[in-house]
Structure formats: structure tokens, C-alpha cells
Amino acid sequence: MPQQDALYTLSTSKNIGKVILVGAGPGVPDLLTVKAMRLIQQADVIVYDRLVSDEIVAMFPPHSHLIFVGKEAGNHCVPQQQINSLLVEHALAGKQVIRLKGGDPFIFGRGGEELEALLPFNIPFEVVPGITAASGCAAYAGIPLTHRDHAQSVQFITGHLKQGQDQIDWPSLARSNHTLVFYMGLNQSHVIRHKLSAYGMSLATPIAIIERGTSSQQRVHTSDLAHLESLAKDAKSPALIVIGSVTTLTHSLNWFQAKQEAETQSYPKFYQYQAHQPTRKIS
Numbered sequence: 001m002p003q004q005d006a007l008y009t010l011s012t013s014k015n016i017g018k019v020i021l022v023g024a025g026p027g028v029p030d031l032l033t034v035k036a037m038r039l040i041q042q043a044d045v046i047v048y049d050r051l052v053s054d055e056i057v058a059m060f061p062p063h064s065h066l067i068f069v070g071k072e073a074g075n076h077c078v079p080q081q082q083i084n085s086l087l088v089e090h091a092l093a094g095k096q097v098i099r100l101k102g103g104d105p106f107i108f109g110r111g112g113e114e115l116e117a118l119l120p121f122n123i124p125f126e127v128v129p130g131i132t133a134a135s136g137c138a139a140y141a142g143i144p145l146t147h148r149d150h151a152q153s154v155q156f157i158t159g160h161l162k163q164g165q166d167q168i169d170w171p172s173l174a175r176s177n178h179t180l181v182f183y184m185g186l187n188q189s190h191v192i193r194h195k196l197s198a199y200g201m202s203l204a205t206p207i208a209i210i211e212r213g214t215s216s217q218q219r220v221h222t223s224d225l226a227h228l229e230s231l232a233k234d235a236k237s238p239a240l241i242v243i244g245s246v247t248t249l250t251h252s253l254n255w256f257q258a259k260q261e262a263e264t265q266s267y268p269k270f271y272q273y274q275a276h277q278p279t280r281k282i283s
């Protein structure tokens with residue numbers, strides 16, 4: 001990979017390409033935006049993460065140069081600095097570079113940092129938003145994140161917490177009538193339970209963990225705050241922790257699971273699934 005000085009020299013070239021930061025959504029290809037899909041098909045280079053699903057990777061065009069920079073929790077395959085340099089290097093070589101990230105690139109995705117790295121080289125860029133995990137997974141789990149009878153606000157919080165050193169406003173999170181969605185929270189479930197209950201949230205508060213949301217392996221586990229750790233222990237990554245009374249609605253609104261069960265089961269079950277559907281009003 002060229003050194004920083006060599007990259008600066010290249011940046012004076014007239015033939016600079018472009019970086020397009022694209023959100024791939026929570027996994028299922030149907031939830032890619034039309035714009036994301038169009039730009040992926042035109043890409044010279046695609047730099048993509050672990051959270052970009054295999055089904056989406058299978059749709060990458062054969063002419064594109066693919067670079068996987070996926071990271072497992074705690075095991076950074078490619079350091080962030082190196083990812084930034086890759087984007088710079090390929091854009092300066094005149095390529096149209098798609099930087100594809102799971103969910104939305106500006107929500108816990110370091111998208112801002114990667115764009116800032118382009119600024120010193122005057123590399124043009126665009127951003128294509130994606131459906132963030134909270135929104136996509138909650139929809140597929142039948143959990144409306146706000147609901148007039150349950151929650152008047154929703155907060156997305158990173159679960160990358162260092163006990164005693166985080167900057168989270170726990171007293172405000174512990175108040176009632178709103179929904180909390182923790183990204184990357186499975187390993188910190190004990191801290192989350194401890195802090196929220198210490199600041200007054202009832203241990204009977206309903207919770208859900210949505211694992212591998214929107215995929216055919218999606219599972220929605222429900223319980224209460226007191227049992228957050230044991231629920232998290234059984235959950236597979238990637239997973240979201242949702243806290244608040246809206247999570248109880250999954251028991252009646254979990255349309256995706258019902259649909260999947262109907263599709264894999266026999267005719268009488270399919271008939272049952274149809275019966276779940278709201279009656280269509282014909283005016």
C-alpha cells in the first residue's frame with residue numbers, strides 16, 4: 001500500500017475517482033435501497049464489512065474488485081487506518097469505490113471517520129443511507145419502537161461500554177415510557193441490567209433480544225430486565241437488545257415468524273397464517 005506522502009502526490013492528479021459510502025441494511029437484500037443496488041452494480045471497487053450478508057455479496061457484479069475488511073467482535077481483521085488508506089488509494093487511482101457497511105453507515109458505523117479521512121485528499125464522496133438494524137430488525141420482529149400506548153421516544157445506544165468509564169446518561173435511560181435499543185450489547189448485558197436497575201428501572205421491565213434480524217435465522221427472545229444476562233447468553237450475534245414495554249407487542253405482531261412458519265409448514269398451518277392477517281378494507 002502506498003505511503004501517505006505518495007497518496008498526497010497522487011491527489012493532485014486530475015483523474016480522481018469517488019467514494020460512495022453505502023448502507024446495506026440489516027441483511028436481507030430486499031432491504032437494500034434502489035440507489036444502493038444501482039451503485040453497487042456500477043462499482044469498480046467494493047470495500048465491505050462482515051455485516052454485509054452473503055446474499056448481498058452474491059449480487060456483487062463480476063467486474064468489481066472486492067475487498068473484505070470484516071471485523072469480528074474484538075478481532076479487527078483490518079485496522080481502521082488501513083481501511084481509510086484503501087479508500088483513499090483506490091479513489092486516487094480513479095476508481096468508483098463503494099464502501100458498503102451493514103445497516104446505516106452513520107449509525108455506529110464509523111462512516112463519519114472514513115469520510116473525514118478523504119478530506120485532506122479532496123476526494124469527492126456521497127452517502128447512501130441504509131436501514132439501520134434497530135429499524136429493520138424491530139419491524140421484522142413485530143416491535144414498533146414507538147407506540148402511543150407504550151413509548152413516546154426511542155434511543156439507540158452502543159453497548160461498547162467500559163464499566164465505570166462510559167459516558168452514558170443512565171438516569172435518563174432508566175425513565176419510563178420510552179424504548180432503548182442497544183447495539184453490540186450482548187457482552188455487556190450485566191452492565192446494562194445493573195445500571196438501569198440501579199437508576200430506578202423496574203426489573204420487571206419487558207425486554208427482547210433480536211438475533212440475526214431480518215434473516216431466515218431470525219430469533220426473537222423475550223423476557224424481563226431481571227433475566228437480561230441469561231437471555232443474552234443464549235443469543236447469537238449479531239443481536240440487538242430492546243428494552244421497554246413495546247417488546248410485548250411481538251407476541252401479537254410477529255408477522256415475519258408467522259410467515260416463515262406458514263411457508264415451511266403444511267396447508268392447514270398456512271391457512272392459519274392467513275387468518276392472522278388484518279382484514280383488508282375495500283372502499
Ligand SMILES: C[S@@+](CC[C@H](N)C(=O)[O-])C[C@H]1O[C@@H](n2cnc3c(N)ncnc32)[C@H](O)[C@@H]1O
Pocket residue numbers: 026027051101102103104105106107108109131132133134137182183184185210211212213214215238239240
Ligand atoms: C458495528 S454495529 C453496526 C450498526 C449498523 N451500522 C446499523 O446501522 O445497523 C453492529 C451491531 O449492529 C447490530 N446488528 C446489525 N445487524 C443486525 C442484525 N441483522 N440483527 C441484529 N442485530 C444487528 C448488532 O448489535 C451488531 O453488534
